Amino acid sequence: MPCDKLGEWKSIPGSAILLSPASRHGGEAIDRRQAPPPPPDAAAEQGQELQLPADIDWDRLDKSRFFVLGAGLFSAVSAALYPAVVLKTRLQVAPEPPPAHAAAAGARAGAGLPPSAAAAATTILRREGALSFYRGFATSLAGTVPARALYMGALEATRSAVGPAMLCLGAPEPAASAVAGAAAGLTAAVAAQVVWTPVDVISQRLMVQGNPCPASRYNGGLDAFRKIVASDGLRGLYRGFGMSILTYAPSNAVWWATYSLSQKTIWSGIGCYLCQYGVGVQEIDHGEGDTSFEPNCKTLMVVQGASAAMAGGAAALVTMPLDTIKTRMQVMDGHGEPITIGRTVRKLIKEGGWGPCYRGLGPRWASMSLSATTMITTYEFLKRLSAKKGHESGASP
16 A cells, blocks of 8 residues: 555555445435345445545644643543542542441441442542532643643654554554554553643542541642642652553553454444445445445444443453552552552452452443543544644544
């Protein structure tokens, strides 16, 4: 394949889907929902293709519009999903649940949280009120803008460089796309953690103040910043930085690789049926009897959202123990002893084997899947809004 075609999905081997023939109808979708299905081999014989719109790569984006609009859109998404993050964090650092005979006394004393996510959310709401689910949000939001800017910049720059390089080396397009996604996610995670780790440390300290484990109490983000620096120095703000890299780098690599493969799997599975019945697609007449199908914007968003949910679930499951260890290191009090990965793992195992490493998996799974679906549809929408004139996506609304 000539390298001047790289970065576009149109007619790239591996992303084109063979479809059954369709009559021409002036570029509008035909309603074939009442038509009988064609023979199984009809699609292969005719050789028509579902062409996905060209991706909007880094060079085609208006950078200033991309970052300004991105800050506003992702801040709104973060506000909607923040309570699930608080619940997940509270469950991860909660002490081992008491025996059944002591549970009632513990509840009356206001200590501890039930292991169930739903019960824990109810307990927090009853004891501390709805605003407790937004503890540390202002600090988190303040760090979101620079962290997201670093993340999106590194993501798009890496993906635009690695994908074409892999294709020029002869890799098939699905493999090149997955490798580019994994490399981009890895690079973006490392870049963002430079800003995000101090913000994470402060916001998580504020999140868990309702738990009995933290020794300190803070009056907002600035007070937490001063107390952490006073007790541990600037190094205290980067507590768990290495573990954050070990958590978010593979998580992002798994996410973007799974997202890329999931999209191609879904298109391969449903593309022919969408075009067969004329649902969610339009037929494009290129002249001289050459026609193709292209999904509209709504269909693209549904497929992207479903792929993102699958990727978010996979990343949550794979990296959950790492996230629990990271959160414990950033939040727990060492009582004068250094907080290390080994010490944190030993403490978790002492509490009940590997089970405590998966505390909060339900909220994290839900949060990451919902966050991924919302974020990726917002992200793709943002890229279309930020495309330079003449480089907008070809999908029609």
